[in-house]
Amino acid sequence: MQPYEMTVAQLKNAIKNKELSCVDAVNSYIDRINDKDALVNAYLTKCFDSALDNAKISDEKISKGEELNYLQGVPYSLKDNICTEGIATTCSSKLLDGFKPTYSAHVYEKLQDAGAILLGKVDMDEFAMGSTCENSAYGKVRNPFDLQRVPGGSSGGSAASVAAQTSSFSLGSDTGGSVRTPASYCSLTAIKPTYGAVSRYGLIAYASSLDQIGPVCRDITDAAMIMNIIAGNDKKDSTSLDISHPDYTSFLTEGIKGLKIGVDYESVATGLDEEVKQIYLNTIETFRSLGAEIIDVSFKMQKYAVPVYYLVACSEASSNLARFDGIRYGVREYGETLEEVITNSRTKGFGGEVKNRIMLGTYALSAGYYDMYYNQALKVRRLIYEDFMNTLSECDVFLCPTTPDPAYKIGEKNDDPMSLYLADIFTVTANLTGTPAAAFPAGFTRAGLPVGMQLSAKSLREDQLIKAIYNFQLATNYHTIKAEL
Helix, strand or coil, rough: HHHCCCCHHHHHHHHHHHCCCCHHHHHHHHHHHHHHHHCCCCCECHHHHHHHHHHHHHHHHCCCCCCCCCCCCCCCEEEEEEEEECCCCCCCCCCCCCCCCCCCCHHHHHHHCCCCEEEEEEECCCCHHHCCCCCCCCCCCCCCCCCCCCCCCCCCCHHHHCCCCCCCCCEECCCCCHHHHHHCCCCCCEEEEECECCCCCCCCCCCCCCEEEEEEEECCCHHHHHHHHHEEECCCCCCCHHHHHCCHHHHCCCCCCCCCEECCHHHHHCCCCHHHHHHHHHHHHHHHHCCCCCEEECCCHHHHHHHHHHHHHHHHHHHHHCCCCCCCEEEEECCCCHHHHHHHHHHCCCCCHHHHHHHHHHHCCCCCCCCCHHHHHHHHHHHHHHHHHHHCCCCCCEEEEECCCCCCCCCCCCCCHHHHHHHHCCCCCHHHCCCCCEEEEEEEEECCCEEEEEEEECCHHHHHHHHHHHHHHHHHCCHCCCCCC
């Protein structure tokens, strides 16, 4: 087995047992990136020199018999909206072309302290706005399972890099499903943690009340390991939870007999692709065979989640992106007045999808429409939260597909953006309610396209998600099937 084929857990053990040097591990990934990334277009910035320097330092540490850090020598990639001091962070936007932050995100510092080695920054939908990774200013990312299809978004580069085996794991941001949708399309496992469980410091914001950083991995074991590093309180983030976090790998235990899994056949099955629907039903039966109790529940407010999400998210985006004006950093266009400079810079710097969402959010926040749209959306958001809590009071976890369809062909939905927005129907609830959710591989279509399912739980109950998915992955092999590039 080549190092790039190993899971995080396997790499960690091989390095610890001196079966593999850190330099060899990093070189294996560099060779893989040089060989395959041109097909996928995941990497924007490559950090090969610093990666090899860090690998040599790790090997010296091992040779001296020093105590190893938790992820010593494990190579990974990072979504390009997570700040890295001195390393380009562009949000895949021309407006931030060449921007190098003067500080690092909390999660990046935690991974560096844990000994993980950054291979590079990966592509995304511009400013995290999109669900296909077609909205990058630096080219479309392709799905390693079918290069004519999208990898999902907005963390498409993160998922594509892991699925193409050009990184062992990646971190992405999730505002409405942005780590879970790509995981579903690329046969990976991803966790959107409880809001506040992982610091957002250093994450360039899309919608502050919805954003959360999460791991994109090959299996739930790796995801639990990464959660052990990135979760925790951060004084620089006012929304960070000041609580003690568990050892997430302690939930990787066998047996889910008696676990109550809620399913809403009526609302979930409506509008599903037929093959996705069958895989959903198969997943239910697999959990039932493992001893879980399947509970029929009703989540009536789910149908309102998408319009509420887009009103809230776009309104917050309108506010957050007002700071990008071409004055302090990024693209600056000429104008005879300050207003012209800002207008020209934003006009050239922002892509079409970002402009659409800024205009929608600005409209919803305007004086004549604030109460009609944004304020109303906040009220319905509360109703969605209450209904979802009622649903979860009847079960331990809630099971649904991650997306209604498998991955689309590139360009297939260009003339129908509304259908792309509606594809977020199952993922946005976790962000609106602040609850944890995880996507995991659950099967393949006849055409060989991955299909993922999603489990949701009450706040801070990632343990139930991890345990349920771990047992599902013990009983199935979908997560072990690799893309053939």
